[in-house]
Amino acid sequence: MSDGRYRGRRQAEAERNDHALLQAAREVLASDGAHASVAAIAARAGVGIGSLYRRYRTKEELFQRLSELALDQWNVAAEAGLAHEDPWAGLAGFVTACVEFGQGSLAPIAGTVDVTPEMWAKSTRGDEILAAIVARARGAGVLRPEITPTDVSLLIEQLGSSPMLDQIRKQGREDLVEAAVAARRRLIAIALDGLRAVHSEPLPGPPPGDHLFTERWRRDSPA
Amino acid sequence: MSDGRYRGRRQAEAERNDHALLQAAREVLASDGAHASVAAIAARAGVGIGSLYRRYRTKEELFQRLSELALDQWNVAAEAGLAHEDPWAGLAGFVTACVEFGQGSLAPIAGTVDVTPEMWAKSTRGDEILAAIVARARGAGVLRPEITPTDVSLLIEQLGSSPMLDQIRKQGREDLVEAAVAARRRLIAIALDGLRAVHSEPLPGPPPGDHLFTERWRRDSPA
DNA sequence: CAGTTGCGGAGCGAATCGCTCCGGTATAGC
DNA sequence: GCTATACCGGAGCGATTCGCTCCGCAACTG
Numbered sequence: 001m002s003d004g005r006y007r008g009r010r011q012a013e014a015e016r017n018d019h020a021l022l023q024a025a026r027e028v029l030a031s032d033g034a035h036a037s038v039a040a041i042a043a044r045a046g047v048g049i050g051s052l053y054r055r056y057r058t059k060e061e062l063f064q065r066l067s068e069l070a071l072d073q074w075n076v077a078a079e080a081g082l083a084h085e086d087p088w089a090g091l092a093g094f095v096t097a098c099v100e101f102g103q104g105s106l107a108p109i110a111g112t113v114d115v116t117p118e119m120w121a122k123s124t125r126g127d128e129i130l131a132a133i134v135a136r137a138r139g140a141g142v143l144r145p146e147i148t149p150t151d152v153s154l155l156i157e158q159l160g161s162s163p164m165l166d167q168i169r170k171q172g173r174e175d176l177v178e179a180a181v182a183a184r185r186r187l188i189a190i191a192l193d194g195l196r197a198v199h200s201e202p203l204p205g206p207p208p209g210d211h212l213f214t215e216r217w218r219r220d221s222p223a
Numbered sequence: 224m225s226d227g228r229y230r231g232r233r234q235a236e237a238e239r240n241d242h243a244l245l246q247a248a249r250e251v252l253a254s255d256g257a258h259a260s261v262a263a264i265a266a267r268a269g270v271g272i273g274s275l276y277r278r279y280r281t282k283e284e285l286f287q288r289l290s291e292l293a294l295d296q297w298n299v300a301a302e303a304g305l306a307h308e309d310p311w312a313g314l315a316g317f318v319t320a321c322v323e324f325g326q327g328s329l330a331p332i333a334g335t336v337d338v339t340p341e342m343w344a345k346s347t348r349g350d351e352i353l354a355a356i357v358a359r360a361r362g363a364g365v366l367r368p369e370i371t372p373t374d375v376s377l378l379i380e381q382l383g384s385s386p387m388l389d390q391i392r393k394q395g396r397e398d399l400v401e402a403a404v405a406a407r408r409r410l411i412a413i414a415l416d417g418l419r420a421v422h423s424e425p426l427p428g429p430p431p432g433d434h435l436f437t438e439r440w441r442r443d444s445p446a
Numbered sequence: 447c448a449g450t451t452g453c454g455g456a457g458c459g460a461a462t463c464g465c466t467c468c469g470g471t472a473t474a475g476c
Numbered sequence: 477g478c479t480a481t482a483c484c485g486g487a488g489c490g491a492t493t494c495g496c497t498c499c500g501c502a503a504c505t506g
Contacts, residue, residue, distance in 0.1 A: 014483065033256035033331075038464065048485030049465080059464065107386035108256075111394060151409060154387060158410055163330035163384045164377060171334060183431035186374060187381055191410075194417030208406035237452065261495065271454030272496080282495065 018055055020045040025066055030105035030161070031170040034112065038062075064113045070106055071122040074098060078129035087140040091133050092192050095156055099188055100181075104160020147195055150208050155195075159188055241278055243268040248289055253328035254389045257335065261285075287336045293329055294345040297321060301352035310363040314356050315415050318379055322411055323404075327383020370418055371430045378418075382411055 024045035028036045038059050042049045056062040081094030115123075130149045137143035162184055168176045247268035251259045261282050265272045279285040304317030338346075353372045360366035385407055391399045 017484085033258070035256070035258045035463095037462075039462090042485095050467085050485055051483075053465065054483075104386065107390065110390060151406075151413075154406055155410055155413070157386055158407075159381065161384060161386045163327065163380055167330065167333055179431060183374075183377055184381075186431065187378055187414075190374075190378065190417035191414050192417070194413035194415070208402060208409065240453090258494095260493075262493090265454095273454055273498085274452075276496065277452070 014055075017045065017047045017051050020047065021052055021055065021062070022066060022069065025062060026102050026105045027169060029066075029108055030102065031166040034108040036108075060113065063109050064116075067106060067109070067113050068116075068119055068122075070103055071119055071126065073101055074103065075122060075126045075129065077101075078126055078133065081133050082129055082136070087133075087137045088142040088196075091137045091143065091152075091195075094130075094133060095152065095159075095192060096185075096188055098156045099159045099184075102160070104157060104162070107157065107161050143195060148208070152195075154208065155191060159184070159191060237274075237278075240268065240270045240274050243270065244275055244278065244285070245289060245292065248285060249325050249328045250392060252289075252331055253325065253384070254393045257331040259331075283336065286332050287339075290329060290332070290336050291339075291342055291345075293326055294342055294349065296324055297326065298345060298349045298352065300324075301349055301356065304356050305352055305359070310356075310360040311365040311419075314360045314366065314375075314418075317353075317356060318375065318382075318415060319408075319411055321379045322382045322407075325383070327380060327385070330380065330384050366418060369430065373431050375418075377431065378414060382407070382414060 021041065025036070025041045028041045028044050032040060038052055039049060041062075042052045045052075052062070056065065077094050077097040080097070081090040084090030084093060127149070130152060134143065134147065134149045134152060138145055138147070162180070165177070165180045165184065168180050244264065248259070248264045251264045251267050255263060261275055262272060264285075265275045268275075275285070279288065300317050300320040303320070304313040307313030307316060350372070353375060357366065357370065357372045357375060361368055361370070385403070388400070388403045388407065391403050
Protein backbone atom coordinates (compact mmCIF):
# COMPACT_ATOMS: atom_id res chain seq x y z
CA MET A 1 0.00 0.00 0.00
CA SER A 2 3.04 2.21 0.49
CA ASP A 3 3.47 3.61 -3.00
CA GLY A 4 5.73 6.45 -2.05
CA ARG A 5 3.14 9.13 -2.44
CA TYR A 6 3.42 10.06 1.20
CA ARG A 7 6.87 11.01 2.42
CA GLY A 8 5.94 13.44 5.13
CA ARG A 9 5.72 13.46 8.84
CA ARG A 10 2.37 11.74 9.10
CA GLN A 11 2.82 9.11 6.46
CA ALA A 12 1.24 6.28 8.44
CA GLU A 13 -1.96 8.21 9.07
CA ALA A 14 -2.21 9.21 5.44
CA GLU A 15 -1.98 5.66 4.21
CA ARG A 16 -4.42 4.43 6.77
CA ASN A 17 -6.85 7.10 5.63
CA ASP A 18 -6.39 6.16 2.00
CA HIS A 19 -7.24 2.57 2.76
CA ALA A 20 -10.27 3.60 4.81
CA LEU A 21 -11.46 5.83 1.98
CA LEU A 22 -11.38 3.03 -0.55
CA GLN A 23 -13.27 0.64 1.70
CA ALA A 24 -15.79 3.35 2.63
CA ALA A 25 -16.34 4.13 -1.03
CA ARG A 26 -17.18 0.50 -1.70
CA GLU A 27 -19.71 0.43 1.09
CA VAL A 28 -21.34 3.73 0.30
CA LEU A 29 -21.53 2.88 -3.39
CA ALA A 30 -23.23 -0.36 -2.47
CA SER A 31 -25.90 1.30 -0.40
CA ASP A 32 -26.38 4.63 -2.17
CA GLY A 33 -25.72 3.63 -5.75
CA ALA A 34 -24.21 5.89 -8.36
CA HIS A 35 -25.38 9.01 -6.52
CA ALA A 36 -23.08 8.29 -3.59
CA SER A 37 -21.68 11.61 -2.40
CA VAL A 38 -18.10 12.34 -1.52
CA ALA A 39 -19.27 13.72 1.81
CA ALA A 40 -20.86 10.39 2.67
CA ILE A 41 -17.75 8.49 1.65
CA ALA A 42 -15.46 10.72 3.69
CA ALA A 43 -17.76 10.53 6.69
CA ARG A 44 -17.94 6.75 6.55
CA ALA A 45 -14.16 6.59 6.31
CA GLY A 46 -13.94 8.84 9.34
CA VAL A 47 -11.85 11.46 7.54
CA GLY A 48 -12.48 14.98 6.32
CA ILE A 49 -13.48 15.86 2.80
CA GLY A 50 -10.19 17.65 2.43
CA SER A 51 -8.26 14.45 2.92
CA LEU A 52 -10.23 12.77 0.18
CA TYR A 53 -9.48 15.55 -2.27
CA ARG A 54 -5.81 15.63 -1.38
CA ARG A 55 -5.54 12.03 -2.49
CA TYR A 56 -7.91 12.05 -5.46
CA ARG A 57 -8.35 15.12 -7.60
CA THR A 58 -11.97 14.33 -8.43
CA LYS A 59 -14.69 11.93 -7.48
CA GLU A 60 -14.21 10.15 -10.79
CA GLU A 61 -10.54 9.58 -10.05
CA LEU A 62 -11.49 7.80 -6.84
CA PHE A 63 -13.98 5.62 -8.67
CA GLN A 64 -11.47 4.79 -11.33
CA ARG A 65 -8.94 3.72 -8.74
CA LEU A 66 -11.64 1.56 -7.19
CA SER A 67 -12.33 -0.12 -10.50
CA GLU A 68 -8.67 -0.78 -11.07
CA LEU A 69 -8.27 -2.39 -7.66
CA ALA A 70 -11.34 -4.52 -8.30
CA LEU A 71 -9.86 -5.76 -11.55
CA ASP A 72 -6.69 -6.68 -9.71
CA GLN A 73 -8.62 -8.58 -7.05
CA TRP A 74 -10.61 -10.36 -9.73
CA ASN A 75 -7.46 -11.45 -11.50
CA VAL A 76 -5.70 -12.57 -8.35
CA ALA A 77 -8.70 -14.70 -7.41
CA ALA A 78 -8.84 -16.09 -10.93
CA GLU A 79 -5.17 -17.04 -10.95
CA ALA A 80 -5.64 -18.75 -7.61
CA GLY A 81 -8.68 -20.61 -8.90
CA LEU A 82 -6.86 -21.87 -11.93
CA ALA A 83 -3.85 -22.87 -9.85
CA HIS A 84 -5.97 -24.94 -7.48
CA GLU A 85 -5.40 -28.64 -7.98
CA ASP A 86 -9.12 -29.50 -7.84
CA PRO A 87 -10.98 -28.03 -10.85
CA TRP A 88 -14.26 -27.69 -9.01
CA ALA A 89 -12.75 -26.20 -5.86
CA GLY A 90 -10.87 -23.75 -8.06
CA LEU A 91 -14.04 -22.55 -9.74
CA ALA A 92 -16.01 -22.43 -6.51
CA GLY A 93 -13.25 -20.58 -4.72
CA PHE A 94 -13.01 -18.02 -7.48
CA VAL A 95 -16.74 -17.33 -7.48
CA THR A 96 -16.91 -17.12 -3.71
CA ALA A 97 -13.93 -14.80 -3.49
CA CYS A 98 -15.27 -12.41 -6.13
CA VAL A 99 -18.67 -12.25 -4.51
CA GLU A 100 -17.35 -11.72 -1.02
CA PHE A 101 -14.84 -8.98 -1.59
CA GLY A 102 -17.55 -6.72 -2.86
CA GLN A 103 -17.04 -6.85 -6.59
CA GLY A 104 -20.71 -6.12 -6.98
CA SER A 105 -20.60 -2.80 -5.18
CA LEU A 106 -19.08 -1.29 -8.29
CA ALA A 107 -22.04 -2.14 -10.49
CA PRO A 108 -23.58 1.33 -10.06
CA ILE A 109 -20.57 3.07 -11.57
CA ALA A 110 -19.93 0.55 -14.33
CA GLY A 111 -19.90 2.31 -17.64
CA THR A 112 -19.19 5.70 -16.07
CA VAL A 113 -15.46 5.38 -15.46
CA ASP A 114 -12.94 5.95 -18.17
CA VAL A 115 -11.30 2.69 -19.14
CA THR A 116 -7.55 3.06 -19.45
CA PRO A 117 -5.66 0.77 -21.81
CA GLU A 118 -4.10 -0.79 -18.72
CA MET A 119 -7.50 -1.62 -17.28
CA TRP A 120 -8.61 -2.95 -20.61
CA ALA A 121 -5.67 -5.30 -20.70
CA LYS A 122 -6.31 -6.50 -17.15
CA SER A 123 -9.92 -7.09 -17.99
CA THR A 124 -9.07 -9.14 -21.04
CA ARG A 125 -6.57 -11.15 -19.06
CA GLY A 126 -9.20 -11.87 -16.41
CA ASP A 127 -11.62 -13.08 -19.04
CA GLU A 128 -9.03 -15.46 -20.40
CA ILE A 129 -8.30 -16.97 -17.00
CA LEU A 130 -12.00 -17.37 -16.27
CA ALA A 131 -12.46 -19.12 -19.60
CA ALA A 132 -9.64 -21.47 -18.67
CA ILE A 133 -11.16 -22.20 -15.26
CA VAL A 134 -14.52 -22.98 -16.84
CA ALA A 135 -12.98 -25.11 -19.58
CA ARG A 136 -10.99 -27.10 -17.06
CA ALA A 137 -14.00 -27.75 -14.81
CA ARG A 138 -16.07 -28.77 -17.80
CA GLY A 139 -13.32 -31.03 -19.07
CA ALA A 140 -13.14 -32.72 -15.68
CA GLY A 141 -16.86 -33.39 -15.89
CA VAL A 142 -17.71 -31.52 -12.71
CA LEU A 143 -19.46 -28.58 -14.36
CA ARG A 144 -22.72 -28.82 -16.25
CA PRO A 145 -21.62 -28.65 -19.86
CA GLU A 146 -23.98 -25.86 -20.95
CA ILE A 147 -22.48 -23.34 -18.51
CA THR A 148 -20.43 -20.62 -20.21
CA PRO A 149 -17.89 -18.19 -18.77
CA THR A 150 -20.47 -15.46 -19.26
CA ASP A 151 -22.93 -17.40 -17.12
CA VAL A 152 -20.31 -17.44 -14.39
CA SER A 153 -19.58 -13.73 -14.75
CA LEU A 154 -23.24 -12.87 -14.55
CA LEU A 155 -23.70 -15.14 -11.55
CA ILE A 156 -20.87 -13.38 -9.74
CA GLU A 157 -22.36 -10.02 -10.58
CA GLN A 158 -25.80 -11.12 -9.45
CA LEU A 159 -24.59 -12.50 -6.14
CA GLY A 160 -22.16 -9.66 -5.61
CA SER A 161 -24.80 -7.01 -5.19
CA SER A 162 -26.64 -7.90 -2.05
CA PRO A 163 -29.73 -5.81 -1.41
CA MET A 164 -29.98 -7.49 1.95
CA LEU A 165 -26.51 -6.48 3.04
CA ASP A 166 -26.83 -2.98 1.61
CA GLN A 167 -30.04 -2.34 3.44
CA ILE A 168 -28.71 -3.63 6.73
CA ARG A 169 -25.75 -1.31 6.46
CA LYS A 170 -27.96 1.62 5.49
CA GLN A 171 -29.99 1.06 8.61
CA GLY A 172 -26.84 1.00 10.66
CA ARG A 173 -27.58 -2.46 11.99
CA GLU A 174 -23.97 -3.53 12.20
CA ASP A 175 -25.05 -6.33 14.51
CA LEU A 176 -26.82 -8.02 11.62
CA VAL A 177 -23.97 -7.81 9.12
CA GLU A 178 -22.33 -11.03 10.20
CA ALA A 179 -25.57 -12.99 9.95
CA ALA A 180 -26.28 -11.48 6.55
CA VAL A 181 -22.88 -12.48 5.24
CA ALA A 182 -23.47 -16.01 6.50
CA ALA A 183 -26.89 -16.10 4.89
CA ARG A 184 -25.44 -14.99 1.58
CA ARG A 185 -22.83 -17.70 1.84
CA ARG A 186 -25.70 -20.18 1.83
CA LEU A 187 -27.07 -18.60 -1.32
CA ILE A 188 -23.65 -18.81 -2.94
CA ALA A 189 -23.44 -22.49 -2.02
CA ILE A 190 -26.92 -23.08 -3.44
CA ALA A 191 -26.03 -21.40 -6.69
CA LEU A 192 -22.72 -23.27 -6.94
CA ASP A 193 -24.53 -26.55 -6.41
CA GLY A 194 -26.77 -25.54 -9.28
CA LEU A 195 -23.70 -25.33 -11.48
CA ARG A 196 -22.58 -28.88 -10.80
CA ALA A 197 -22.87 -31.62 -13.35
CA VAL A 198 -25.47 -33.67 -11.52
CA HIS A 199 -28.61 -32.30 -13.11
CA SER A 200 -30.88 -33.80 -15.67
CA GLU A 201 -32.95 -30.89 -16.92
CA PRO A 202 -31.27 -28.50 -19.31
CA LEU A 203 -31.27 -24.78 -18.57
CA PRO A 204 -33.93 -22.77 -20.37
CA GLY A 205 -32.98 -20.89 -23.51
CA PRO A 206 -29.65 -20.55 -25.25
CA PRO A 207 -26.57 -19.37 -23.37
CA PRO A 208 -26.36 -15.60 -23.01
CA GLY A 209 -24.14 -13.84 -25.55
CA ASP A 210 -20.88 -12.39 -24.35
CA HIS A 211 -22.05 -8.89 -25.21
CA LEU A 212 -24.47 -9.00 -22.30
CA PHE A 213 -21.60 -8.81 -19.91
CA THR A 214 -18.96 -7.12 -21.99
CA GLU A 215 -20.86 -4.23 -23.49
CA ARG A 216 -21.93 -2.87 -20.17
CA TRP A 217 -18.60 -2.87 -18.43
CA ARG A 218 -16.49 -1.70 -21.30
CA ARG A 219 -18.20 0.79 -23.50
CA ASP A 220 -15.53 0.88 -26.16
CA SER A 221 -12.04 -0.34 -26.53
CA PRO A 222 -9.73 2.55 -25.64
CA ALA A 223 -7.58 1.48 -28.57
CA MET B 224 -57.97 -1.16 -12.06
CA SER B 225 -61.12 0.94 -12.09
CA ASP B 226 -61.45 1.78 -8.43
CA GLY B 227 -63.89 4.59 -8.87
CA ARG B 228 -61.47 7.34 -8.12
CA TYR B 229 -61.92 8.78 -11.57
CA ARG B 230 -65.44 9.57 -12.56
CA GLY B 231 -64.75 12.43 -14.89
CA ARG B 232 -64.67 13.01 -18.56
CA ARG B 233 -61.24 11.52 -19.20
CA GLN B 234 -61.42 8.55 -16.93
CA ALA B 235 -59.71 6.11 -19.30
CA GLU B 236 -56.65 8.30 -19.76
CA ALA B 237 -56.36 8.85 -16.04
CA GLU B 238 -56.32 5.16 -15.26
CA ARG B 239 -53.87 4.42 -18.03
CA ASN B 240 -51.59 7.09 -16.60
CA ASP B 241 -51.89 5.64 -13.13
CA HIS B 242 -50.83 2.26 -14.38
CA ALA B 243 -47.93 3.74 -16.33
CA LEU B 244 -46.81 5.66 -13.24
CA LEU B 245 -46.66 2.55 -11.09
CA GLN B 246 -44.66 0.61 -13.65
CA ALA B 247 -42.35 3.58 -14.28
CA ALA B 248 -41.77 3.93 -10.56
CA ARG B 249 -40.69 0.30 -10.37
CA GLU B 250 -38.21 0.75 -13.19
CA VAL B 251 -36.78 4.04 -11.97
CA LEU B 252 -36.45 2.72 -8.45
CA ALA B 253 -34.58 -0.26 -9.81
CA SER B 254 -32.05 1.83 -11.68
CA ASP B 255 -31.75 4.94 -9.48
CA GLY B 256 -32.28 3.43 -6.05
CA ALA B 257 -33.88 5.21 -3.15
CA HIS B 258 -32.94 8.63 -4.58
CA ALA B 259 -35.25 8.15 -7.53
CA SER B 260 -36.90 11.49 -8.26
CA VAL B 261 -40.56 12.09 -9.00
CA ALA B 262 -39.53 13.96 -12.14
CA ALA B 263 -37.75 10.89 -13.45
CA ILE B 264 -40.70 8.67 -12.65
CA ALA B 265 -43.18 10.99 -14.35
CA ALA B 266 -40.94 11.36 -17.39
CA ARG B 267 -40.51 7.61 -17.73
CA ALA B 268 -44.27 7.15 -17.47
CA GLY B 269 -44.72 9.76 -20.19
CA VAL B 270 -46.92 11.98 -18.01
CA GLY B 271 -46.49 15.34 -16.35
CA ILE B 272 -45.48 15.85 -12.77
CA GLY B 273 -48.88 17.34 -12.12
CA SER B 274 -50.61 14.10 -12.98
CA LEU B 275 -48.46 12.23 -10.53
CA TYR B 276 -49.32 14.60 -7.72
CA ARG B 277 -53.01 14.55 -8.54
CA ARG B 278 -53.04 10.83 -7.93
CA TYR B 279 -50.61 10.62 -5.01
CA ARG B 280 -50.33 13.40 -2.49
CA THR B 281 -46.65 12.74 -1.82
CA LYS B 282 -43.79 10.67 -3.10
CA GLU B 283 -44.09 8.45 -0.05
CA GLU B 284 -47.73 7.74 -0.82
CA LEU B 285 -46.73 6.46 -4.25
CA PHE B 286 -44.06 4.24 -2.76
CA GLN B 287 -46.47 2.90 -0.18
CA ARG B 288 -48.98 2.01 -2.88
CA LEU B 289 -46.17 0.25 -4.73
CA SER B 290 -45.32 -1.79 -1.67
CA GLU B 291 -48.92 -2.75 -1.16
CA LEU B 292 -49.28 -3.94 -4.75
CA ALA B 293 -46.07 -5.92 -4.43
CA LEU B 294 -47.41 -7.67 -1.36
CA ASP B 295 -50.55 -8.55 -3.31
CA GLN B 296 -48.55 -9.95 -6.19
CA TRP B 297 -46.41 -11.94 -3.79
CA ASN B 298 -49.47 -13.44 -2.15
CA VAL B 299 -51.19 -14.25 -5.43
CA ALA B 300 -48.07 -16.03 -6.64
CA ALA B 301 -47.78 -17.86 -3.34
CA GLU B 302 -51.40 -19.05 -3.45
CA ALA B 303 -50.85 -20.27 -6.97
CA GLY B 304 -47.69 -22.08 -5.96
CA LEU B 305 -49.39 -23.84 -3.10
CA ALA B 306 -52.34 -24.75 -5.29
CA HIS B 307 -50.12 -26.36 -7.92
CA GLU B 308 -50.44 -30.13 -7.91
CA ASP B 309 -46.67 -30.70 -8.15
CA PRO B 310 -44.89 -29.53 -4.99
CA TRP B 311 -41.66 -28.74 -6.78
CA ALA B 312 -43.27 -26.96 -9.70
CA GLY B 313 -45.30 -24.95 -7.22
CA LEU B 314 -42.20 -23.76 -5.39
CA ALA B 315 -40.27 -23.10 -8.58
CA GLY B 316 -43.17 -21.22 -10.12
CA PHE B 317 -43.54 -19.06 -7.04
CA VAL B 318 -39.87 -18.14 -6.96
CA THR B 319 -39.75 -17.43 -10.68
CA ALA B 320 -42.88 -15.30 -10.58
CA CYS B 321 -41.68 -13.18 -7.68
CA VAL B 322 -38.30 -12.58 -9.26
CA GLU B 323 -39.69 -11.70 -12.65
CA PHE B 324 -42.37 -9.24 -11.74
CA GLY B 325 -39.82 -6.99 -10.17
CA GLN B 326 -40.27 -7.65 -6.51
CA GLY B 327 -36.65 -6.73 -6.03
CA SER B 328 -36.99 -3.22 -7.40
CA LEU B 329 -38.54 -2.22 -4.08
CA ALA B 330 -35.51 -3.16 -2.06
CA PRO B 331 -34.19 0.44 -2.04
CA ILE B 332 -37.30 1.77 -0.29
CA ALA B 333 -37.74 -1.11 2.13
CA GLY B 334 -37.81 0.18 5.64
CA THR B 335 -38.77 3.71 4.55
CA VAL B 336 -42.49 3.22 3.94
CA ASP B 337 -44.99 3.24 6.73
CA VAL B 338 -46.42 -0.21 7.25
CA THR B 339 -50.17 -0.11 7.65
CA PRO B 340 -51.88 -2.81 9.70
CA GLU B 341 -53.38 -4.04 6.45
CA MET B 342 -49.95 -4.46 4.89
CA TRP B 343 -48.71 -6.14 8.00
CA ALA B 344 -51.52 -8.68 7.78
CA LYS B 345 -50.86 -9.34 4.11
CA SER B 346 -47.19 -9.82 4.82
CA THR B 347 -47.87 -12.30 7.60
CA ARG B 348 -50.27 -14.19 5.38
CA GLY B 349 -47.64 -14.38 2.65
CA ASP B 350 -45.11 -15.78 5.08
CA GLU B 351 -47.54 -18.46 6.13
CA ILE B 352 -48.21 -19.56 2.57
CA LEU B 353 -44.51 -19.61 1.76
CA ALA B 354 -43.88 -21.75 4.85
CA ALA B 355 -46.56 -24.14 3.62
CA ILE B 356 -45.03 -24.31 0.15
CA VAL B 357 -41.62 -25.08 1.58
CA ALA B 358 -42.98 -27.63 4.04
CA ARG B 359 -44.87 -29.41 1.29
CA ALA B 360 -41.86 -29.57 -1.02
CA ARG B 361 -39.68 -30.81 1.80
CA GLY B 362 -42.26 -33.40 2.76
CA ALA B 363 -42.37 -34.65 -0.82
CA GLY B 364 -38.62 -35.10 -0.70
CA VAL B 365 -37.93 -32.77 -3.62
CA LEU B 366 -36.36 -29.96 -1.60
CA ARG B 367 -33.08 -30.21 0.25
CA PRO B 368 -34.17 -30.60 3.85
CA GLU B 369 -31.99 -27.84 5.28
CA ILE B 370 -33.66 -25.11 3.21
CA THR B 371 -35.86 -22.78 5.23
CA PRO B 372 -38.57 -20.35 4.12
CA THR B 373 -36.17 -17.54 4.95
CA ASP B 374 -33.61 -19.02 2.58
CA VAL B 375 -36.23 -18.89 -0.14
CA SER B 376 -37.21 -15.31 0.71
CA LEU B 377 -33.61 -14.19 0.61
CA LEU B 378 -33.04 -16.01 -2.64
CA ILE B 379 -36.00 -14.24 -4.23
CA GLU B 380 -34.71 -10.91 -2.96
CA GLN B 381 -31.23 -11.64 -4.22
CA LEU B 382 -32.36 -12.66 -7.68
CA GLY B 383 -34.98 -9.95 -7.86
CA SER B 384 -32.52 -7.10 -7.93
CA SER B 385 -30.64 -7.43 -11.18
CA PRO B 386 -27.70 -5.06 -11.51
CA MET B 387 -27.33 -6.29 -15.06
CA LEU B 388 -30.88 -5.39 -16.03
CA ASP B 389 -30.80 -2.07 -14.18
CA GLN B 390 -27.62 -0.99 -15.87
CA ILE B 391 -28.88 -1.94 -19.30
CA ARG B 392 -31.99 0.13 -18.76
CA LYS B 393 -29.98 3.04 -17.41
CA GLN B 394 -27.91 3.02 -20.57
CA GLY B 395 -31.06 2.99 -22.64
CA ARG B 396 -30.07 -0.21 -24.39
CA GLU B 397 -33.61 -1.48 -24.77
CA ASP B 398 -32.33 -3.88 -27.40
CA LEU B 399 -30.46 -5.80 -24.71
CA VAL B 400 -33.30 -6.10 -22.25
CA GLU B 401 -34.74 -9.25 -23.73
CA ALA B 402 -31.37 -11.02 -23.69
CA ALA B 403 -30.77 -9.91 -20.13
CA VAL B 404 -34.10 -11.27 -18.97
CA ALA B 405 -33.29 -14.57 -20.66
CA ALA B 406 -29.85 -14.64 -19.04
CA ARG B 407 -31.36 -14.06 -15.64
CA ARG B 408 -33.79 -16.88 -16.26
CA ARG B 409 -30.76 -19.14 -16.56
CA LEU B 410 -29.49 -17.91 -13.22
CA ILE B 411 -32.89 -18.55 -11.66
CA ALA B 412 -32.84 -22.07 -13.04
CA ILE B 413 -29.34 -22.64 -11.70
CA ALA B 414 -30.33 -21.43 -8.26
CA LEU B 415 -33.50 -23.54 -8.28
CA ASP B 416 -31.47 -26.60 -9.21
CA GLY B 417 -29.30 -25.82 -6.23
CA LEU B 418 -32.36 -26.09 -4.02
CA ARG B 419 -33.23 -29.59 -5.17
CA ALA B 420 -32.75 -32.61 -2.98
CA VAL B 421 -30.03 -34.25 -5.03
CA HIS B 422 -26.97 -32.89 -3.28
CA SER B 423 -24.57 -34.55 -0.93
CA GLU B 424 -22.69 -31.68 0.69
CA PRO B 425 -24.51 -29.73 3.39
CA LEU B 426 -24.79 -25.96 3.12
CA PRO B 427 -22.28 -24.01 5.17
CA GLY B 428 -23.31 -22.66 8.53
CA PRO B 429 -26.65 -22.75 10.28
CA PRO B 430 -29.83 -21.54 8.60
CA PRO B 431 -30.28 -17.76 8.72
CA GLY B 432 -32.59 -16.51 11.44
CA ASP B 433 -35.96 -15.15 10.41
CA HIS B 434 -35.03 -11.72 11.72
CA LEU B 435 -32.62 -11.29 8.82
CA PHE B 436 -35.51 -10.99 6.48
CA THR B 437 -38.23 -9.75 8.74
CA GLU B 438 -36.51 -6.93 10.58
CA ARG B 439 -35.55 -5.10 7.45
CA TRP B 440 -38.92 -5.08 5.74
CA ARG B 441 -41.02 -4.40 8.75
CA ARG B 442 -39.46 -2.06 11.21
CA ASP B 443 -42.03 -2.51 13.91
CA SER B 444 -45.42 -4.04 14.23
CA PRO B 445 -48.00 -1.28 13.77
CA ALA B 446 -49.96 -2.95 16.60
C1' DC C 447 -71.05 26.11 -27.34
C1' DA C 448 -70.59 25.98 -22.34
C1' DG C 449 -69.05 23.36 -18.57
C1' DT C 450 -66.17 20.29 -16.46
C1' DT C 451 -62.18 17.48 -15.59
C1' DG C 452 -57.76 15.98 -16.03
C1' DC C 453 -53.29 17.39 -18.34
C1' DG C 454 -48.34 19.21 -18.62
C1' DG C 455 -44.66 21.75 -16.92
C1' DA C 456 -42.71 26.45 -15.31
C1' DG C 457 -41.01 27.71 -11.23
C1' DC C 458 -40.66 28.02 -5.90
C1' DG C 459 -37.73 27.56 -1.61
C1' DA C 460 -34.98 24.17 0.38
C1' DA C 461 -31.62 20.81 0.27
C1' DT C 462 -27.65 18.71 -1.62
C1' DC C 463 -24.06 18.39 -4.91
C1' DG C 464 -18.72 18.45 -6.09
C1' DC C 465 -15.08 20.96 -4.78
C1' DT C 466 -11.88 24.86 -2.75
C1' DC C 467 -9.40 26.89 0.76
C1' DC C 468 -7.38 27.69 4.95
C1' DG C 469 -6.67 27.63 10.06
C1' DG C 470 -5.40 23.88 13.04
C1' DT C 471 -2.79 19.77 14.71
C1' DA C 472 0.44 16.06 15.15
C1' DT C 473 5.16 14.67 14.39
C1' DA C 474 10.44 14.51 13.13
C1' DG C 475 14.76 16.86 13.67
C1' DC C 476 17.39 19.73 16.45
C1' DG D 477 11.01 22.24 24.08
C1' DC D 478 10.80 24.55 19.79
C1' DT D 479 10.24 25.09 14.89
C1' DA D 480 9.17 23.62 10.51
C1' DT D 481 6.37 20.90 7.83
C1' DA D 482 3.11 17.62 6.03
C1' DC D 483 -1.35 16.36 6.59
C1' DC D 484 -5.92 17.01 8.71
C1' DG D 485 -10.91 18.63 9.07
C1' DG D 486 -14.75 21.08 7.66
C1' DA D 487 -16.99 25.84 6.67
C1' DG D 488 -18.68 27.51 2.75
C1' DC D 489 -18.90 28.50 -2.51
C1' DG D 490 -21.81 28.44 -6.79
C1' DA D 491 -24.38 25.19 -9.26
C1' DT D 492 -27.59 21.75 -9.45
C1' DT D 493 -31.42 19.02 -8.12
C1' DC D 494 -34.96 18.07 -4.95
C1' DG D 495 -40.24 17.60 -3.70
C1' DC D 496 -44.04 20.03 -4.59
C1' DT D 497 -47.53 23.94 -6.04
C1' DC D 498 -50.11 26.29 -9.25
C1' DC D 499 -52.30 27.53 -13.29
C1' DG D 500 -53.28 28.04 -18.27
C1' DC D 501 -54.73 24.62 -21.68
C1' DA D 502 -56.76 20.61 -23.97
C1' DA D 503 -60.15 17.12 -24.29
C1' DC D 504 -64.43 15.43 -23.71
C1' DT D 505 -69.80 15.55 -22.47
C1' DG D 506 -74.36 17.00 -23.28
